[in-house]
Amino acid sequence: MEEYIKKLLEQVRFKKAHRGIAEEIRAHIEDQIEDNMAAGMDREAAEKAAIEDMGDPVEVGISMDRVHRPQIAWQMVLGAVVVGIIGSIIHILLAKSAAVGGNTGVVNGSSSFILYTVLGIIAMVLVYLMDYTAIARFSRILAVALFILIPITDRMGRQINGTHVFLSVGPITILTTAVMLLYIPLYGGIIYKYKGGKCGSLIKALLWIVIPCGFVFLIESKSTAFIMAVSMLAQLTIAILKGWIKVPKVPVIAGIWSVFILSPVILVWGLYSLGTLAEYQMMRLEHMFKADSPAYYEINTVREFARSSGLLGGGSEDIFDRLPSPNSDYVLTYITSTWGTIAVIAVIAAVGGLIIAGFITSSKSKNQLGQVMGSGCMMALLASALLNMGAAFGVIPFFSSFFPFISAGGSNLIVSYAFLGIIMCIYKYKTAYPQHMDIDIRGKIKLGKIEFIKN
Secondary structure: OHHHHHHHHOOOOOHHHHHHHHHHHHHHHHHHHHHHHHOOOOHHHHHHHHHHHHOOHHHHHHHHHHHOOOOOOHHHHHHHHHHHHHHHHHHHHHHHHHHHOOOHHHHHHHHOHHHHHHHHHHHHHHHHOOOHHHHHHOHHHHHHHHHHHHHHHHHHOEEEOOEEEEEEEOOEEEEEHHHHHHHHHHHHHHHHOOOOOOHHHHHHHHHHHHHHHHHHHHOOOHHHHHHHHHHHHHHHHHHHHOOOOOOOHHHHHHHHHHHHHHHHHHHHHHHHHHOOOOHHHHHHHHHHHOOOOOOOHHHHHHHHHHHHOEOOEOOOOOHHHHOOOOOOOOHHHHHHHHHOHHHHHHHHHHHHHHHHHHHHHHHOOOOHHHHHHHHHHHHHHHHHHHHHHHHHOOOOOOOOOOOOOOOOOHHHHHHHHHHHHHHHHHHHOOOOOOOOOOOOHHHHHHHHHHHHHHO
16 A cells, blocks of 8 residues: 555646645545455455555546645635735825925825835735745744734834834834834744643733733734734634634633723723723723714714715715824725725725635635635725725724725835735645644654664
8 A cells, every 4th residue: 555655746746735635545545445354355466456446656646636735725826916006006096196396205105005015915925936835834833923022123113103113223213113013923823832731821822812912012013013913813713613622612702802892992991990091092092982072083084074975986085184184094084085985895895805705715724724714814804894994984983993905004014915825825725735744843853763774
């Protein structure tokens, strides 16, 4: 049997697929051997007959080579290019409108959008060329390094257009709190290493959420912390449903989501009742319960723009004077006001379609690690989009947010395209890797030693 498998694998050029193919063929032969033995054959005859039933190893190997070669998710490539072009056109026109009104800050901010889009696509390609299992193998090390990197560079931090920038070179911002979103795919690898664990593993998995999200929340990036928490809880939910962590599925999932939803509400309400919040925070909370409160006028202004816009635009023309960041936080409000409801629906549909395609693409992977990592990345983009839409249409009070691929924001754009690169990388290996695999660093080294001894 092993000789048959070896000869078959010689025909498969994609080496990373060898392990999965070998496991699949071996399992199929073993099943056939058991059937033959149940029919009255001895072990040796049963194995010989099972191998003969498999067919010529060269022909089978050639067919396997066609199936298991690396694949490109062309729908993701096309989607990335389309949304990049759409975003660039929007910001070019937005910059021209801002220039007419003398809003130089918006003009300068929009002029860098194309540069960051190009850098994002480059990041997407570079991530695609990687192996997502290698990223997962070093997930804890990379997560800790990312966690340490932010406070170290915080000494260089400053506010630029409302964004906390830790590191920049000239006009290009390199490091903002948005890079903490890269923690999300790493979390997929972290919880995969707890596969087979029980309550203790669940507690550890939750701590890997609470600590970084709490830290990001404290450094005044509440939207990033929210997106991280939602995305990682979604990954943990999928992991529990797939049986990675051996706990009662429904009660545990319901419990962790209930705590996530209710704890912030109870905490904020308690602080509000005690009067320990800052004055501006008290006023913003009051606005959530008093629609006529003047404390937080932006939400009323956004609703006014939405009401005054028709299907093809025709809304108020003073958006640059009345709303901050119409090229980033309120880019959807700008599109609605300038080009109308049809235009904003088309933009949302383009980005939403790309996100849905990402979910579908990652779900096609046989490997559960890839499914969870990809789902986390797309959940981050989905949560970011919903958060931004809520603020842009006056559904929720404003706090800094980002509409993927369309809002201005260097680090956010690059991270968004990097997430697409992870999806493409997962798709590339969708038939190469088995459902489960060892991604432990020590296990990999041990395997290497065994193979060396055998050779």
